[in-house]
Amino acid sequence: MPFPIPDLGLLLFVGLCGLIIGSAFMVVTSPNLVHSAVSLLFTLFGIAAIYIYLYADFIAATQVVIYVGGILVLIIFGVMLTNKIDNATITSKTHNQIPGIVFSALLLMMQLYAIFNTNWLVNENPPIDNTIMEIGKLLLGKYLLPFEVVSILLLAALIGAAMLSRKKAE
């Protein structure tokens, strides 16, 4: 008797969504800030997997390299540097839970209403095999000016961050 094989892709997608939402819930509610930062790691990895479901391989790699490797390390540095060393556990309680829950639930309801009441024009494009080549053509063709502007902005942000956080010269 053949065993009914469930759709493995669907199962994996549901599991990923559960991982992302559960760890995002830990991020926003955990009283221990280090636990929040580590949960953010799982959220970002899950989102990288979601990009792979959407045939965005280069974006998934960028997500892992920049978010997980860069921004998350920066955030953990921030958690460590902005607390007294003798504190064993770094805590940050949540405040105003009731207005927060009401406001964010209201926003979620509005978005779900919009999602379910819109007739989305979905057409299944054949996935593009070579996304890196297409992205490179777009970056150095149609989006050349925004690309240069964003690189100047990144340079300015780096210089500004270094200037803000250095010691004042006497």
Add this chain to the structure above:
Amino acid sequence: MNYLEPYLILSSILFSMGIYAVITRKNAVAILMGIELILNSCNINFVAFNRFGNFSTLDGHVFTMFVIVLAAAEAAVALAIIINLFKNIGTVDVDQAKEMKG
């Protein structure tokens, strides 16, 4: 998963959680984590619409890369500001930064 809606629902849930973190947290680093969640939900939307909309190019991927670059710049500057705040007033509780309050 060849439907658009699950991705949109996932990203709207992430967005609401980020808004909840921004409202309820008082630690500036925790607020920064909420903002990262919001930016990630926006990125999911860009890539999902690029996959299922009526496009033959990858403009949504390019937008997503710009958002990631801006998030990196924002995180660097925000952490520099937060560390300065900690040096000046000894805490990162955003309610304690009230010297400019009239």
